Amino acid sequence: MEQVMTNSLGFPILSTLIFLPVAGAALLLLIPRSREGLIRVFTLLISVITFIISLPLFTQFDKSTHIMQFVERRQWIPAWNINYSLGLDGISILFVLLSTLVIILCVLISWNAIKTKTKEFYIALLIVEGAMIGVFCALDFFLFYIFWEAMLIPMYLLIGVWGGPNRVYAAVKFFLYTLVGSVLMLVGIIVLYLYSGKTFDIIELSNRVYPYGMQLWLFWAFFAAFAVKVPMFPVHTWLPDAHTEAPTAGSVILAAVLIKMGAYGFLRFSLPILPEASRAMTPAMMVLSVVAIIYGGVICLAQTDLKRLIAYSSVSHMGFVTLGIFALNIQGLEGGILQMVNHGIVTGALFLSVGIIYDRTHTRQIADYGGVASVMPLYASLFSVFTLASIGLPSTNGFIGEFLIILGGFTANQWAGVLAATGIIIGAGYMLWLYQRVFFMETNPKVAALHDMDMREIITLLPMVVLIFWIGIYPDTFLGFMHKSVEHLIDRVNTGGVHGPTIARTIIGVMK
Amino acid sequence: MQFMMPDLSPLRPEIIMTVLSMAVLLSDLVIKRKETIALLSIVSVVAVAFTFKDSLGITFNGMFISDGYSTFFKLIFVLNVILTVLISIKYIGIEKVNFGEYYGLILFSTLGMMIMASAGDLIVLYLGLELMALSTYILAGFIRYDVKSNEAAIKYFLLGAFASAFLLYGTSLIYGLTGTTNLRAIADYITQHGLAGNPALTLAMVFLVVAFSFKIAAVPFHMWTPDAYEGAPTSITAFMSVGPKAAGFAVMGRVLLYALYPIKPQWTPVLIPIAILTMGVGNIVAISQTNIKRMLAYSSIAHAGYALLGIIAGTADGLASVMNYMMIYAFMNIGAFAVIIMLRTEGFKGDNITDYEGLSKTHPLIAAFMLVFMFSLTGIPPTAGFMGKFYLFMSAINAGYTWVVVIAVIFSAISAYFYLRIVMYMYMKEPKETVAITTSPSMGLALAITLAGVILIGVLPAPVVNLARIAFP
Numbered sequence: 001m002e003q004v005m006t007n008s009l010g011f012p013i014l015s016t017l018i019f020l021p022v023a024g025a026a027l028l029l030l031i032p033r034s035r036e037g038l039i040r041v042f043t044l045l046i047s048v049i050t051f052i053i054s055l056p057l058f059t060q061f062d063k064s065t066h067i068m069q070f071v072e073r074r075q076w077i078p079a080w081n082i083n084y085s086l087g088l089d090g091i092s093i094l095f096v097l098l099s100t101l102v103i104i105l106c107v108l109i110s111w112n113a114i115k116t117k118t119k120e121f122y123i124a125l126l127i128v129e130g131a132m133i134g135v136f137c138a139l140d141f142f143l144f145y146i147f148w149e150a151m152l153i154p155m156y157l158l159i160g161v162w163g164g165p166n167r168v169y170a171a172v173k174f175f176l177y178t179l180v181g182s183v184l185m186l187v188g189i190i191v192l193y194l195y196s197g198k199t200f201d202i203i204e205l206s207n208r209v210y211p212y213g214m215q216l217w218l219f220w221a222f223f224a225a226f227a228v229k230v231p232m233f234p235v236h237t238w239l240p241d242a243h244t245e246a247p248t249a250g251s252v253i254l255a256a257v258l259i260k261m262g263a264y265g266f267l268r269f270s271l272p273i274l275p276e277a278s279r280a281m282t283p284a285m286m287v288l289s290v291v292a293i294i295y296g297g298v299i300c301l302a303q304t305d306l307k308r309l310i311a312y313s314s315v316s317h318m319g320f321v322t323l324g325i326f327a328l329n330i331q332g333l334e335g336g337i338l339q340m341v342n343h344g345i346v347t348g349a350l351f352l353s354v355g356i357i358y359d360r361t362h363t364r365q366i367a368d369y370g371g372v373a374s375v376m377p378l379y380a381s382l383f384s385v386f387t388l389a390s391i392g393l394p395s396t397n398g399f400i401g402e403f404l405i406i407l408g409g410f411t412a413n414q415w416a417g418v419l420a421a422t423g424i425i426i427g428a429g430y431m432l433w434l435y436q437r438v439f440f441m442e443t444n445p446k447v448a449a450l451h452d453m454d455m456r457e458i459i460t461l462l463p464m465v466v467l468i469f470w471i472g473i474y475p476d477t478f479l480g481f482m483h484k485s486v487e488h489l490i491d492r493v494n495t496g497g498v499h500g501p502t503i504a505r506t507i508i509g510v511m512k
Numbered sequence: 513m514q515f516m517m518p519d520l521s522p523l524r525p526e527i528i529m530t531v532l533s534m535a536v537l538l539s540d541l542v543i544k545r546k547e548t549i550a551l552l553s554i555v556s557v558v559a560v561a562f563t564f565k566d567s568l569g570i571t572f573n574g575m576f577i578s579d580g581y582s583t584f585f586k587l588i589f590v591l592n593v594i595l596t597v598l599i600s601i602k603y604i605g606i607e608k609v610n611f612g613e614y615y616g617l618i619l620f621s622t623l624g625m626m627i628m629a630s631a632g633d634l635i636v637l638y639l640g641l642e643l644m645a646l647s648t649y650i651l652a653g654f655i656r657y658d659v660k661s662n663e664a665a666i667k668y669f670l671l672g673a674f675a676s677a678f679l680l681y682g683t684s685l686i687y688g689l690t691g692t693t694n695l696r697a698i699a700d701y702i703t704q705h706g707l708a709g710n711p712a713l714t715l716a717m718v719f720l721v722v723a724f725s726f727k728i729a730a731v732p733f734h735m736w737t738p739d740a741y742e743g744a745p746t747s748i749t750a751f752m753s754v755g756p757k758a759a760g761f762a763v764m765g766r767v768l769l770y771a772l773y774p775i776k777p778q779w780t781p782v783l784i785p786i787a788i789l790t791m792g793v794g795n796i797v798a799i800s801q802t803n804i805k806r807m808l809a810y811s812s813i814a815h816a817g818y819a820l821l822g823i824i825a826g827t828a829d830g831l832a833s834v835m836n837y838m839m840i841y842a843f844m845n846i847g848a849f850a851v852i853i854m855l856r857t858e859g860f861k862g863d864n865i866t867d868y869e870g871l872s873k874t875h876p877l878i879a880a881f882m883l884v885f886m887f888s889l890t891g892i893p894p895t896a897g898f899m900g901k902f903y904l905f906m907s908a909i910n911a912g913y914t915w916v917v918v919i920a921v922i923f924s925a926i927s928a929y930f931y932l933r934i935v936m937y938m939y940m941k942e943p944k945e946t947v948a949i950t951t952s953p954s955m956g957l958a959l960a961i962t963l964a965g966v967i968l969i970g971v972l973p974a975p976v977v978n979l980a981r982i983a984f985p
Contacts, residue, residue: 033876077974079981080906117872146893153887156932160940168940172932179892179928183921186902190909190917 004087004203007070009056014070014086014137017096018130020050021103025126028119036118040111043122047104050129054100061093063480066488068139068203076143081198086137090485091267091337094478095136095260098344101463102256103129105348106249108460109355113248114162121162124154125249132257136264141189141200148225148261149182155250155258163245164364170238170245177238181228188221192273206272206492215277222270229262232322233292236315243311244364248355251307255314256348260340263321267337267489271325275493278328282412285326290419292319297426301433306364309434310350313390316423317343323420324405328493332408333486334479339401341478342389342471346398349386349464353379356457360450366434371443376452380439382461387435389468391428397471522569522578525560525586526626532556533619540612550601550954553615557593557622561586570632574694577632580983584835585629585762588842589622592755595846598958600747602950603853607745609654618751621647625759629766634683634693637763641679641727644759645672648752652744664743671736675726682719689713695771702774714778720767721782727760728816729809731789741809746856746863749805750849753812758838764823765831776826783824784916790817791923798930804852805863807930808845811889814927815841821904821920825911832980833903839976840888840900840969847962848885851878854949862947868934870943878949879938881959886931888966891924896969903977 007013024046031039062069068087076084088096106125114121131154134147152175160171193200196208210218228235239259243251271278296316303309321343324336356379357372358364373380385396392398402424410417453461471478520527536553543549564583570576596618604610624644631637649672653665687693689712690701707713725733741749768779794814801807819841822834855862872879888897901924905917969976 076972077977079974079977120872120876146898149893149898153892156935157939160936168936171940172929172936175932176925176928180922180925183925184918187905187909187914187918187921190902190906191914193906194910 004068004071005062005065007072009060009070012072013053013056014072014088014133017050017054017100018086018134018137020053020130021046021126021133022130025123025130028123028126031119033119039119039122040107043126044104044107046126047100047107047129051100051104054097057088057093058097061088061090061481063090064484066090066484071139073139076140080142080200082142082200083140084143085139085201086143087139088137090482091489092136092264093481094337094341095257095264095344096133098260098341099129099132099136099257102252102344102348105352105460105463106252108456109252109352110247110249111456113355113359117161120157124157127154128158128253132253132261135261139202141193141202141205141269143200144202145182145186145189149179151258152178155253158250158253159242159246162247163250165245166241167245170241173238174242177228177235181225181235184221185225188218191221192218202268210274212276215274216280219270219274219277219281222265222274226262226265226270227288229265230259230318230322231262231315232288233295233315233319236292236296239315240308240311243314243351244305244307248351248358251311251351251355252348255310255351256344259314259318260344263318263325263336263340266322266325267333271328272489272492275495278326278493282326282328286323286409286413286416289319289323289326290416290423292316293323293420293423294426297423297430300430301426303430304366306354306358306366306369306434306438307351308364309366309430310347310354313427313430314343314347316427317347317390319423320402320405320420323409323416327405327408327412327416328490329408329411330486330490331404332412333490334482335401335404335406335408337482337486338397338471338475338478339405342397342401345464345467345471346386346389349461349468350383350390352460352464353383353386356453356460357450361446363446366437368446369438369444370441370447371439372447372450373439374443375447375450378452378458382453382465383439384435385465385468387431389472391431392424395469395472397468397475400471400475518573519569519571522567522571522576522630524567525563525578526623526630528563529556529560529619529623529626532559533616533623536619537613537616540616543612546605546610546612546615547601549612549615550597553619554594554597556619557590561590574696575633575636576630578630581765581831581835582626582629582762584980584983585758585838586626588758588835588839589625589629589755591839591842592751592758592846593618593622595842595850595958595961596747596751598954598961599750599846599850599853600745601954602952603747603856604654604745606856606858606950607655609656609745614651614654617647617651621651621751622755625755625762628759629762631763631766632695634686634695634767634771637767638676638679638683640759641763642676644756645676648748648756651748652740652752654745654748658743660743661745662743664740667736668740668744671726671733675723675733678719678726679723682716682723685712685716685719689716695766698771699773702772708775708778713775717772717775717779718782720772721764721779721786724760724764724767725786728757728764728819729813730786730816730820731793731813734790734793734813737813738806738809741812742803742805742863746805746849746853749808750846750853753808753845753849754838754842757812757816758842761819761823761834761838765834768823769826769831773826780824780826783820784913787817787820787824787916788919790814790820791920792817795923795927795930798927801930802865803863804865804868804934807865808848808852811927811930812845814923815845815889818901818904818920818924821908821913821916824913824916825907827907827911829903829907829981830911832977832983833900833907835980835983836903836973836977837900839980840896840966843962843965843969844885844888844895844897847959847966848882848889850955850958850962851882851885854878854951854955855947857948857950860948865934865937866944867947868937869941871938871947874943874946875949881963882938883935884963884966886934888970890928890931892928894967894970896966896973899970899973899977
């Protein structure tokens with residue numbers, strides 16, 4: 001059993017973060033349906049409190065070690081040796097913070113947009129928050145799976161109930177794609193559990209050695225779940241539909257946190273538990289990543305729907321993330337993790353922005369816009385920041401992430417690096433063209449009478465702007481969290497399966 | 513010849529159950545309020561449940577076994593009675609069949625199930641099975657003026673009679689081969705005389721499997737299920753989908769893993785295709801249903817397929833997972849049927865899937881209950897349905913049937929489509945007409961119990977799992 005740092009904050013911080021929103025959702029049940037104002041304020045309060053509680057993670061985290069911190073451990077189902085164990089390391093911590101922040105913005109952006117079944121909407125939102133945080137905190141594979149799947153229920157409702165015209169199709173597609181992937185992973189989890197002497201403990205599982213053939217099978221079983229979530233080419237087709245049809249808050253959650261879970265899954269499970277298979281499968285993963293980068297980008301050029309365009313850009317950007325992860329070197333991995341955060345911030349912000357203008361015009365067609373810059377100058381300037389960050393302009397966060405990934409990718413395979421770099425050019429193409437069509441050119445009469453952003457909307461976007469420049473100018477605040485954990489992970493990937501058998505052989509030799 | 517009185521204490525629950533069932537049946541003569549009879553029947557089964565604890569033992573020369581295994585199943589039967597009665601009280605009034613015999617028959621049927629669970633002998637097994645089945649046939653046709661209910665009863669009866677014949681044929685073959693009908697003696701005889709590869713024994717085994725497959729509604733012996741489930745009074749559909757199925761699994765486990773364990777290599781290849789077909793047909797045909805009772809009938813077929821995985825595993829864990837699953841299935845399925853019954857009002861059947869359109873708007877609480885039951889039937893955590901499936905899958909993989917489990921999880925993902933369709937109708941469509949619902953305190957209680965069961969076992973499965981695990985000797 002590896003060393004862990006137990007939580008020394010005096011209260012179970014991770015459990016609080018998971019269950020405070022869930023308890024908030026339960027309390028929402030008691031508020032009468034007609035008091036919508038109270039429901040909104042209460043949800044906002046819960047999400048802000050959750051965010052404040054998550055701040056000590058940021059300040060108290062020990063960056064000098066890779067071991068799990070803030071660990072909580074309780075017996076849960078002793079018959080199957082399943083424990084309720086939570087903890088964070090440098091890979092997962094940023095996502096917890098991102099989740100708690102993004103939910104506040106989701107509440108704010110939905111303030112006036114959600115008009116039907118308000119109560120159910122905020123209940124679903126809070127349950128999603130609890131489950132998301134649970135996914136990133138779980139140190140028990142079974143617990144992880146519970147949160148991973150439990151999130152499907154509220155997400156399905158968010159898309160299907162409050163989404164656009166084609167929402168039912170999108171919601172069912174989202175649910176079925178994810179479920180098929182997840183159940184295959186479940187079989188993999190059970191096989192792993194039985195092979196390793198009935199333990200679901202992630203730390204313990206990542207320290208064992210598994211036969212190569214088994215690793216390969218498990219790798220593809222996990223791949224089924226994680227690749228769908230990322231989403232990697234060719235199982236990405238649910239994403240444009242889900243993103244497009246979801247309400248703004250749903251799109252933001254999908255873009256900012258939910259699709260990060262797939263990449264997180266690769267980092268937390270595939271790489272450390274199955275190092276040999278991961279190494280062996282690197283070429284395949286790199287090809288899929290590069291295809292996603294270029295294919296996603298080219299498809300963007302043909303989109304006429306604002307949200308669909310951003311959705312396909314997510315496919316392209318997540319291609320960068322998986323490329324970085326499977327470069328299997330320090331730059332690639334750190335770039336990949338940072339780019340996950342960046343993509344969450346930038347794409348989240350873009351969806352928030354689209355939501356702001358959609359609330360006014362109720363159209364997502366790019367052709368219905370034009371000349372918005374002269375009508376909404378403040379909005380236009382913020383949108384330009386997000387556009388440039390999405391392209392990866394230096395001094396924005398996108399640059400740091402993509403630079404590290406291309407560096408890592410180039411080190412691992414020159415062609416991957418070169419091809420990925422072309423993806424950035426395509427990205428500049430579709431984003432700038434989008435900006436031009438929406439904000440410049442002749443003012444479309446449909447947008448002529450729009451008023452600029454109000455205070456609530458500015459507050460919603462402001463944190464994203466701050467983070468874009470913070471990471472862009474001084475990334476070390478965030479990279480500092482992951483150095484040790486990433487080093488440890490790379491150690492494991494490169495040496496895993498080598499030490500183990502040697503020791504085993506020695507023991508067998510001694511016994512003979 | 514000296515007559516020794518056998519030890520009757522293991523039989524105590526069954527004896528008390530018989531007495532109380534008759535009392536409930538006779539009370540119909542003097543008690544005019546049928547609700548009182550309903551209450552009496554609940555009190556009776558609870559009283560019986562209290563005798564489980566110190567009834568452990570084997571009696572009548574091993575013909576009757578009362579152990580942890582049978583007791584666990586009997587708990588499921590008791591639960592089944594309580595929940596069925598709670599959802600019936602108002603409903604049978606609406607269907608205009610508010611007769612006292614209804615409760616008596618439920619109790620007799622349950623007595624049959626209890627005897628099945630405890631059977632240590634093929635003859636005792638047959639006795640219990642017939643008592644259960646005959647009472648259920650009548651219950652299925654309880655709405656006498658309704659053609660569909662009559663159809664349900666006659667189909668169930670005819671095919672059930674076939675199943676009984678198969679069972680008897682199998683029993684007689686086994687008796688011919690081994691000279692005994694006692695389960696333990698059969699196992700001993702097979703091992704001692706090396707009968708393992710005997711074709712006649714294999715044939716007998718196949719006959720028994722066919723008979724049990726009828727009872728648990730496994731494909732290709734499921735033909736009666738959709739019609740019987742659709743036509744029977746909804747409360748009885750709920751009762752049938754849990755009780756006889758659980759009893760079927762109880763005897764299946766006892767016979768296959770006890771008497772016929774020596775020929776496990778012969779029965780596993782028979783059961784695996786049955787399980788795969790059951791999951792496949794159940795889940796795929798359910799997709800195209802427009803009547804929710806028929807849909808749940810196919811769903812119940814599919815769930816029998818999942819549960820068969822535990823029997824196929826053929827280990828103590830496998831059996832425990834089947835027991836665990838049946839308990840969980842009782843909660844989630846009766847819960848779903850409770851919601852269906854609430855939509856039945858005077859002059860409105862409420863069993864079409866389209867009747868659920870916009871239910872979340874008109875009756876948000878009922879819709880939320882249904883949502884939980886549907887997700888539980890799909891097997892999405894944190895509901896009990898997931899824990900049940902997980903245990904089944906785990907024990908099957910542990911026994912080396914990973915490929916069967918892969919097929920099972922794929923079908924399980926397919927099943928999400930039709931369960932989610934109900935959720936979709938409730939939450940994502942606008943109500944066309946205002947659907948009235950029937951409420952009553954007893955219905956509320958039933959919903960509360962089932963919901964609590966689904967959520968509690970989903971979040972804290974340890975107590976039930978432990979109970980199932982220690983139950984197996």
